[in-house]
Amino acid sequence: MQVVILGESAPYPAPGGATAGYLVQTEEGVFLIDCGSGVFAEMVRHISLSALKGVIITHYHADHVADLGVLQYAVMVERMRGKRQEPLIVYANQNPPEKFLEVSYRDHVKAVPLQSDSRIRLCGCDITFTDANHAVPCLAIAVESNGKKFVFSGDTGPSESVEALARNADLFLCEATWMMHEQGSASAGHLTTLQAAEMATRAHVKNLCLTHIDPAYDKEAVRKEAEFFFQRNVQIASKGMLLEI
Ligand SMILES: [Zn+2]
Numbered sequence: 001m002q003v004v005i006l007g008e009s010a011p012y013p014a015p016g017g018a019t020a021g022y023l024v025q026t027e028e029g030v031f032l033i034d035c036g037s038g039v040f041a042e043m044v045r046h047i048s049l050s051a052l053k054g055v056i057i058t059h060y061h062a063d064h065v066a067d068l069g070v071l072q073y074a075v076m077v078e079r080m081r082g083k084r085q086e087p088l089i090v091y092a093n094q095n096p097p098e099k100f101l102e103v104s105y106r107d108h109v110k111a112v113p114l115q116s117d118s119r120i121r122l123c124g125c126d127i128t129f130t131d132a133n134h135a136v137p138c139l140a141i142a143v144e145s146n147g148k149k150f151v152f153s154g155d156t157g158p159s160e161s162v163e164a165l166a167r168n169a170d171l172f173l174c175e176a177t178w179m180m181h182e183q184g185s186a187s188a189g190h191l192t193t194l195q196a197a198e199m200a201t202r203a204h205v206k207n208l209c210l211t212h213i214d215p216a217y218d219k220e221a222v223r224k225e226a227e228f229f230f231q232r233n234v235q236i237a238s239k240g241m242l243l244e245i
Contacts, residue, residue, distance in 0.1 A: 001026050001125070001145045001245045003171065005211070006042040008237035010155075010177060011063045013038045014215035017239055019063035022152065022173065026145055028124035029053040033141060033152055037066035040074065042239055049074055050084045054122050056114070057092035058154040059138035060099040072105035079108055091120055095137035114139060116161075130165045132156035134189040140165050148245045151205075153196075155212065157189045163199045171245045172205035173237065175212035179225060193222060197229035211237035 002025040007018025018038030023046060024031050030047055031054040032039075043052075055071070058064060071088070078084040087110045092103045094113035103111035114120075116131045116139065125145040132138040132154040140162045143150040151169040155177075156162050166172045177190035186192055191199070193210070200208040210226055213219060219236045226234040235243070 001143070001148050001150060003150060003173065003243040003245065004046055005237045005239060005241040005243070006032075006039045006046075007036055007239055008211045008213050009063075009215045010175075010212040011061070012215065017215065018042050019066065020058075020212065021067075023047065024123070024125065024143055024150065026123045026125060029122075031055065031122050034058055034064040035067045035071055036063045040067040040070045045240075049078055052088065055088065055090040055092075056122075056127070056141060057090060057103065058132070058141065058152075059093050059134060059136055060096070061136065061155065064155070068103070072109050076106065076108040091118075091122075093137055093139055128165070130161040131159075132162055133159040135187075142166075142169070150245050153191075153199075155190060157191060158195050158199065163203050166199065166203040166205055169203065169205045171207045171209060171243060172200050172203065173209050173211055173243075174200060176210040176222065176226060177212050177214065179214075179217060179222060193226045194229045197226055197234075200230060207235070208232075209235040209237055209243060213237070 004023040006021035019036030020034040021039030022033040075088045091112045120127045129139045132140045134155045138154045140154045141152045149169045151166040153174040174196045176196040178186040178192040223236045
């Protein structure tokens with residue numbers, strides 16, 4: 001299993017960058033987790049749209065869904081041109097319902113509702129979920145394939161359920177929205193570097209990669225701070241990065 005970082009900025013992209021979007025690639029195909037600002041343009045640098053087997057949406061903040069409308073149009077055009085036969089399936093948080101209803105598009109994009117106890121199989125992966133601790137309903141995701149486990153935190157504050165989902169993960173892709181010098185202004189529903197490192201330590205994850213990084217931050221400083229708390233190597237997500245699991 002491979003994960004390609006399509007974007008890591010939050011809540012808005014760095015110059016030339018992108019917000020949340022992650023491709024998961026197996027021998028059986030490729031799917032996308034979240035579709036934020038700039039993600040579509042980066043995605044089609046790595047795969048052809050016709051190869052995309054499905055999409056998972058954790059929640060409906062713009063930094064995770066801004067390019068969903070672009071994706072809907074692109075799938076429509078591909079199908080009109082005969083490059084794609086089947087509609088695109090988007091597994092999307094069923095809450096709030098009025099947002100979920102916007103995910104389907106004519107007969108080109110079909111939305112399938114997700115909740116914390118959903119289980120889906122996609123590209124040979126068993127995928128499970130749990131509720132993250134965020135300002136709006138948000139799901140964390142565990143992807144398991146061939147004995148390997150990849151977990152994405154979604155957007156979350158400290159959460160026992162996300163920590164349990166991440167237990168023994170080969171790769172934990174975890175949000176870290178705040179550096180410690182700004183922890184006083186840290187909003188609920190997000191993690192500091194310390195909190196992300198604490199969750200990863202308690203969950204005994206093998207590898208930690210931090211994402212959801214403020215474009216104003218120096219990534220090297222974020223990495224050093226996280227490694228101080230994690231006491232092991234930490235990767236910081238960046239657009240185009242390939243992570244082997
Ligand atoms: Zn976000």
